Amino acid sequence: MKQEEENFAKSDHFNLTMIPGKFARAMRTCKIWQFFRFLVINIKMLIVVSKSH
Amino acid sequence: MARLIVMGGGVSGHTTATFAKKWLGDDHEVVVVTPNAQWNWIPSNIWVGVGQMQKKDVVFPLAPIYEKAGIDYRQALATEIHPNGKEGSDQPYIVIQSTKEGEEGKTEELEYDYLVNATGPKLNFDATPGLGDGKGQMGTNTVSVCTADHAVHANLELKQVFEKAKKGERQKILVGTGHGMCTCQGAAFEYIFNIEHEARKAGVRDMLDIKWISNESFLGDFGMGGLHMKVGGYAVSSKLFAESLYAERNVDWIIGAHTSKVEKGKIEYELLDGTKHEEAFDFAMLIPPFAGVGFKAYDKDGSDMTDVLFAPNGFMKVDAKYDAGAYENWKASDWPRTYQNPTFDNIFAAGIAFAPPHLISKPMSSPNGTPINPTPPRTGMPAGIIGKAVAHSVCDMIKNGKSAHLHEASMAEMGAACVASAGKGLLDGTAAAMTVYPVVPDFEKYPGTGRDTDYTFGEIGLAGHWIKHILHHMFIYKAKLKPGWTLIPE
Ligand SMILES: Cc1cc2nc3c(=O)[nH]c(=O)nc-3n(C[C@H](O)[C@H](O)[C@H](O)COP(=O)(O)OP(=O)(O)OC[C@H]3O[C@@H](n4cnc5c(N)ncnc54)[C@H](O)[C@@H]3O)c2cc1C
Numbered sequence: 001m002k003q004e005e006e007n008f009a010k011s012d013h014f015n016l017t018m019i020p021g022k023f024a025r026a027m028r029t030c031k032i033w034q035f036f037r038f039l040v041i042n043i044k045m046l047i048v049v050s051k052s053h
Numbered sequence: 054m055a056r057l058i059v060m061g062g063g064v065s066g067h068t069t070a071t072f073a074k075k076w077l078g079d080d081h082e083v084v085v086v087t088p089n090a091q092w093n094w095i096p097s098n099i100w101v102g103v104g105q106m107q108k109k110d111v112v113f114p115l116a117p118i119y120e121k122a123g124i125d126y127r128q129a130l131a132t133e134i135h136p137n138g139k140e141g142s143d144q145p146y147i148v149i150q151s152t153k154e155g156e157e158g159k160t161e162e163l164e165y166d167y168l169v170n171a172t173g174p175k176l177n178f179d180a181t182p183g184l185g186d187g188k189g190q191m192g193t194n195t196v197s198v199c200t201a202d203h204a205v206h207a208n209l210e211l212k213q214v215f216e217k218a219k220k221g222e223r224q225k226i227l228v229g230t231g232h233g234m235c236t237c238q239g240a241a242f243e244y245i246f247n248i249e250h251e252a253r254k255a256g257v258r259d260m261l262d263i264k265w266i267s268n269e270s271f272l273g274d275f276g277m278g279g280l281h282m283k284v285g286g287y288a289v290s291s292k293l294f295a296e297s298l299y300a301e302r303n304v305d306w307i308i309g310a311h312t313s314k315v316e317k318g319k320i321e322y323e324l325l326d327g328t329k330h331e332e333a334f335d336f337a338m339l340i341p342p343f344a345g346v347g348f349k350a351y352d353k354d355g356s357d358m359t360d361v362l363f364a365p366n367g368f369m370k371v372d373a374k375y376d377a378g379a380y381e382n383w384k385a386s387d388w389p390r391t392y393q394n395p396t397f398d399n400i401f402a403a404g405i406a407f408a409p410p411h412l413i414s415k416p417m418s419s420p421n422g423t424p425i426n427p428t429p430p431r432t433g434m435p436a437g438i439i440g441k442a443v444a445h446s447v448c449d450m451i452k453n454g455k456s457a458h459l460h461e462a463s464m465a466e467m468g469a470a471c472v473a474s475a476g477k478g479l480l481d482g483t484a485a486a487m488t489v490y491p492v493v494p495d496f497e498k499y500p501g502t503g504r505d506t507d508y509t510f511g512e513i514g515l516a517g518h519w520i521k522h523i524l525h526h527m528f529i530y531k532a533k534l535k536p537g538w539t540l541i542p543e
């Protein structure tokens with residue numbers, strides 16, 4: 001069984017939500033992808049910060 | 054020469070005092086009254102609480118910073134406000150009580166022309182039997198990460214739990230809110246996932262049952278009524294993402310819960326449906342509810358006028374609409390803009406110290422009449438922005454007279470960027486990076502979600518952790534008033 005699918009059975013709560021698969025989880029700590037996301041998130045945050053001051 | 058007194062040297066008060074001094078120069082006096090000798094970057098207490106940082110990494114001494122800035126620093130608790138002065142003098146003043154080593158308890162009267170209350174929250178542990186020690190401090194049944202010292206203690210207790218787990222003893226960890234009217238769910242959220250992350254690193258995850266308990270009516274409410282984000286072409290509720298993270302990390306949850314009693318190894322709680330339950334634990338971190346710090350205010354003749362300045366919860370009244378009534382009538386415009394006290398135009402409140410007009414989340418209570426809903430959060434960014442706006446207003450009043458235009462910083466018109474750690478590690482850490490715009494939803498302007506979904510987003514990953522780590526260093530650098538500090542936004 002795929003690792004992410006195991007947790008669905010652990011609780012009724014878990015069964016009714018979504019759980020990321022291997023690829024989505026790997027991307028969260030993939031350094032190259034996360035470097036790109038770092039730039040994107042910073043830009044988004046700076047826009048919100050500048051709208052708030 | 055005018056004198057501004059800032060009560061409270063935390064995120065908001067430190068911002069107010071340092072900017073006011075910069076703008077006023079030596080022509081006017083800025084005094085900070087705060088009981089702590091050290092400034093604490095509170096968000097990083099989470100990492101102290103799991104042993105990933107030490108206390109010295111999150112605090113620094115205030116005295117040299119204020120000396121360098123030319124700010125008069127009094128290490129003391131402010132206890133009384135006398136906004137009309139006393140018999141024979143119209144000069145308003147406050148009473149302070151020293152907390153400085155060797156001078157503890159010594160009282161002094163300090164006259165002011167302008168007063169800013171930035172005293173943040175009282176950690177009201179005693180609101181829940183067994184959560185406090187009955188003397189206003191944290192009890193011995195649970196731990197907290199609200200102060201750096203609490204976090205140091207929490208880490209010591211957590212390490213013992215990990216040791217037992219290593220020896221094969223199954224351990225139950227409970228993290229969340231210690232009362233039906235708590236705020237600051239974000240801090241508990243960070244702590245539970247940091248524990249989970251550390252448990253995996255320590256190889257004891259399989260021996261731990263980790264459970265969340267909170268007063269939110271749905272996961273991902275965070276006291277802001279949740280938020281909607283655009284992901285994969287959908288606009289979705291934070292509920293879905295929060296539930297997904299809990300399920301992925303095998304953290305079960307109890308929501309809509311008022312923790313009514315805490316004992317050694319056990320809590321009692323009531324749910325929104327009125328049913329009552331118990332939950333056992335080996336280690337619990339439960340956030341206490343917040344209240345105002347408990348000032349007294351007196352009129353010239355010595356009569357008590359605390360209720361003129363303060364709401365019943367102890368937070369200071371400002372220019373908010375406090376009579377908005379039922380949830381259906383709530384509007385974004387109920388939220389304060391200038392943070393000026395309606396009775397005394399030389400008194401302001403900044404950060405957590407101001408009394409919000411009402412909740413942000415939908416009010417809820419059990420059939421037994423127990424209110425179970427998060428109270429509104431006022432996180433670091435709004436606390437800083439409000440502190441700066443108040444400093445601006447006071448400086449303009451001092452320089453241009455009391456009719457000067459006041460600066461505005463409504464939480465219904467400002468956004469907030471928030472990064473919630475889900476585990477620390479330069480290469481394997483993660484954090485949920487979020488922005489909301491505005492903090493308080495405005496359903497007239499943004500029907501449907503109450504917020505602008507172009508500027509409200511969230512995603513979890515290593516990048517968020519890098520940002521959280523950089524923010525830690527950036528805000529401590531700023532608070533130390535190092536070169537270029539004014540360029541770093543709040
Ligand atoms: C564990 C934890 C994690 C958090 N993480 C985040 C995060 O990641 N991001 C975020 O944006 N926010 C976070 N927050 C919230 C953030 O810390 C607060 O929003 C912020 O500290 C509020 O600023 P404040 O100045 O109003 O209050 P505080 O920072 O609490 O400052 C209040 C000050 O007043 C002083 N004081 C108290 N009583 C008196 C008195 N009688 N007289 C004089 N001084 C007094 C106190 O000692 C304190 O120095 C977190 C909070 C906690 C507890």
